[in-house]
Amino acid sequence: MDRAARYLILVLSVLMLAAPARAAETDEAPDIDIKSMLFGHIGDSYSWHITRIAGKDISIPLPVIVKSSTGWHCFMSSRLEDGPCEGLYIAEGGKYDGKIVEKDASGNEVRPFDISVTKNVAGLMINSLILVLLVLGCSRWYRKHDVLKEAPSGLAAIIEPVVTFINDDVIKSSIPAAHSAKYAPYLLTAFFFILINNLMGIIPVFPGGANTTGNIAITLVLALCTFVAVNLFANRHYWKDIFWPDVPWWLKVPVPLIPFIEFFGIFTKPFALMVRLFANIMAGHAIILSFVSIIFLTVKMGPVANGTMSFAAMFFGIFMDFLELLVAFIQAYVFTMLSAVFIGLAHEGQEAREEK
Amino acid sequence: MPDSGLLFWMLVIFLVVLAVLAKWGFPVITSMVEKRKDYIDESLRLAKSADEKMANLTKEQARIIGEARAEQNRILKEAAEARDNIIRQAREQARDEADKLLTEAKTLIEAEKESALSQIRSQVAMLSVNVAEKILRETLSSDKEQKALIDRMVDESLKIDKSQAGN
Numbered sequence: 401m402d403r404a405a406r407y408l409i410l411v412l413s414v415l416m417l418a419a420p421a422r423a424a425e426t427d428e429a430p431d432i433d434i435k436s437m438l439f440g441h442i443g444d445s446y447s448w449h450i451t452r453i454a455g456k457d458i459s460i461p462l463p464v465i466v467k468s469s470t471g472w473h474c475f476m477s478s479r480l481e482d483g484p485c486e487g488l489y490i491a492e493g494g495k496y497d498g499k500i501v502e503k504d505a506s507g508n509e510v511r512p513f514d515i516s517v518t519k520n521v522a523g524l525m526i527n528s529l530i531l532v533l534l535v536l537g538c539s540r541w542y543r544k545h546d547v548l549k550e551a552p553s554g555l556a557a558i559i560e561p562v563v564t565f566i567n568d569d570v571i572k573s574s575i576p577a578a579h580s581a582k583y584a585p586y587l588l589t590a591f592f593f594i595l596i597n598n599l600m601g602i603i604p605v606f607p608g609g610a611n612t613t614g615n616i617a618i619t620l621v622l623a624l625c626t627f628v629a630v631n632l633f634a635n636r637h638y639w640k641d642i643f644w645p646d647v648p649w650w651l652k653v654p655v656p657l658i659p660f661i662e663f664f665g666i667f668t669k670p671f672a673l674m675v676r677l678f679a680n681i682m683a684g685h686a687i688i689l690s691f692v693s694i695i696f697l698t699v700k701m702g703p704v705a706n707g708t709m710s711f712a713a714m715f716f717g718i719f720m721d722f723l724e725l726l727v728a729f730i731q732a733y734v735f736t737m738l739s740a741v742f743i744g745l746a747h748e749g750q751e752a753r754e755e756k
Numbered sequence: 757m758p759d760s761g762l763l764f765w766m767l768v769i770f771l772v773v774l775a776v777l778a779k780w781g782f783p784v785i786t787s788m789v790e791k792r793k794d795y796i797d798e799s800l801r802l803a804k805s806a807d808e809k810m811a812n813l814t815k816e817q818a819r820i821i822g823e824a825r826a827e828q829n830r831i832l833k834e835a836a837e838a839r840d841n842i843i844r845q846a847r848e849q850a851r852d853e854a855d856k857l858l859t860e861a862k863t864l865i866e867a868e869k870e871s872a873l874s875q876i877r878s879q880v881a882m883l884s885v886n887v888a889e890k891i892l893r894e895t896l897s898s899d900k901e902q903k904a905l906i907d908r909m910v911d912e913s914l915k916i917d918k919s920q921a922g923n
Contacts, residue, residue, distance in 0.1 A: 444762060499759075514761045521765040528773045535777050539784035547788045548795050556785075563785050584786060585778035593773060617758035621766045625774075 434693050442611050442685050444520045446477040446490065446500065450606055460606065462522055464488075468502045468512035477516070488512070523600065523610025524618070531596045534559060566591050566736060574740035579633075579747050583740070586629055590622060591736040598681060598728030602721060613731070614682035616674065623674035626739040631666065634746035642666065669742055673735055680731050684724045691717040881910060 440449075448460040461478035466488060479485045480500070491501040491509055500516065501509040517525075534555065541556035552560050571587050572580050597618070600608040612618050642662040644652065651658045694713040698706045885906055889899075 444759060514759075515764050516761055517765070518759075518762060520762055521769075524766060524769050528769050532773060532776055532781070535781040535785075539781050542784055542788040547792045560785060560789060563782065564789055567786055567789075581786075585782045586774060588782045588786075589774045589777045592777075593770065615758075615762065617762040618766045620758050621763065621770055625770070 434690075434697065437693065438686060438689050441609075441689055442614060442682060443498070444518045444615065445498065446480060446516060446518055448519045448522060448606060448610075460522075462517050462519065464500065464516040466500055466512045466514050466516060469504070519610050520612055520615055520618070523607075523612050524597070526607045527597050527600045527610075527612065528593070530600070531592055534596075535592065538563075562592075563588060566733075570733070570737050571740050574737070574744040576744065576747050579743075582633075583629060583743050586625065587736050587740055587743075590625065590739060591732050594622065594677065594732035594735055595728060598732060599725070601681060601685065602724050602728060611682065611685050613677055614685050616678045619674040619678040622677070622735065623670040626673060626742065627667075627670040629739070630669075630742045630746050637748070638746045669738075673738055677731050677735055680727055684720070684727055688717055688720045688724065691720060877910070881906060 446464060447462055450458045450460065452458065461476040464473070464475055464477050464480065466473045468486075468488060470487060473486050473488060475485060480488070480490055483489065487502050488500050489502075491497055491499055494509060496509060496511050499511060500514055502512055504510045537555040538559035541552060541554065545552075551557075566588055567584055570591075571584050574580075575583055594613055597612040601611055601613060603609055642665075643659050645658050645662060647658050691713045695706070695710045698709040701709070885903060888906070889902075
């Protein structure tokens with residue numbers, strides 16, 4: 401193991417030294433726009449870019465579905481590469497940079513109603529499919545086998561411990577027993593959805609690599625679901641605590657200070673969930689991409705500096721990838737746990753009253 | 757700003773995933789896990805009660821053995837007592853028998869002695885008569901009168917002896 405690692409390091413260093421040497425031959429290394437490269441990877445796009453070979457982009461075209469002023473349009477994104485298609489084109493710069501726009505009568509760029517299957521949407525679909533297959537595969541094992549006679553094997557052996565862990569340690573310990581079964585499917589779905597999307601985001605090539613959970617639209621929907629789950633079925637005690645909390649009267653009578661804060665808390669809690677997940681995953685992607693960019697940025701500094709920096713960047717990139725694996729799990733766990741705690745708080749008073 | 761198209765798709769996809777998994781996915785898994793947990797709990801409980809029963813049985817066994825020992829001891833003791841009793845009784849009987857025999861022997865001896873004494877007395881009487889006859893051949897004419905006299909005198913003297921002995 402140790403020996404293999406040493407060989408690997410040796411081979412990698414030689415390769416890294418060779419690469420800049422070849423780059424130096426061309427001499428004219430073009431300036432790299434790191435920012436656009438970074439956001440190109442982190443952000444959304446209409447086609448799924450894989451790589452560029454010999455100056456030619458290789459990407460998977462995705463369907464564009466747009467309702468513009470001229471009605472519905474549906475075509476593959478590859479047709480946009482050569483310029484406007486059916487009056488629609490991808491804006492460069494300006495307010496709608498990188499989005500499909502059309503020109504209105506006065507020549508201004510306007511955004512049509514756009515439900516294209518973008519890279520992130522396609523990623524979501526693939527990840528969801530994987531998730532559904534995994535979980536249904538697991539539940540299929542239970543249908544086919546007698547749970548009292550056999551230990552779980554295969555898929556069930558992988559999924560079951562995680563389900564049990566989340567169900568017992570997170571959901572049941574946060575939500576009163578009478579309600580936990582009702583919320584368990586949502587919380588488990590949220591956990592596995594985030595986990596699969598996080599993990600697939602770390603894989604750099606198709607079918608992974610779509611930065612789904614690092615996109616605020618996705619975390620917004622997840623946070624919205626938690627918001628609904630918390631507030632829709634909350635008991636009277638929860639609402640009483642918000643509008644008439646147990647604090648000294650002068651904190652709530654002339655100026656409803658605490659109720660005001662509590663009321664805002666309803667929205668800030670899911671908001672924090674949304675931003676936490678989004679920021680963590682996006683930052684992780686940005687850091688890994690930045691480390692990889694170092695390799696290309698240091699080309700101009702000559703082979704020695706470039707080789708050394710490449711090695712360092714590679715090392716830190718690998719380290720960050722491992723860290724991201726951990727973060728992928730932790731963020732899914734934290735989102736689920738906090739959702740469970742918020743849901744639990746919305747049911748807690750009732751339990752206390754019943755005990756009295 | 758979140759993109760509306762992505763928002764729309766995410767909402768649709770997530771709700772579909774949630775619906776599918778909430779219907780056919782997680783409830784199946786959690787209920788099965790729960791079922792197995794209950795089964796294991798039940799099994800553990802049964803094993804524990806079986807253990808307790810086992811311990812009780814061992815205790816009962818020890819108690820029965822102890823009782824049997826006590827019974828054994830008691831029987832042995834009783835047997836020993838009975839034996840001692842029998843021996844004692846036999847001894848007593850033997851002693852009684854011996855006593856009886858001894859008494860009989862004594863009475864027999866007494867009788868023998870009595871008869872011997874009477875014989876001796878008669879002989880002594882005869883002897884003394886003979887002696888006296890020889891001495892008093894001349895004075896004593898009739899044997900018969902003499903003998904009656906002597907008998908009377910011997911009896912008297914015996915009576916005197918006895919009364920003296922009685923005193």
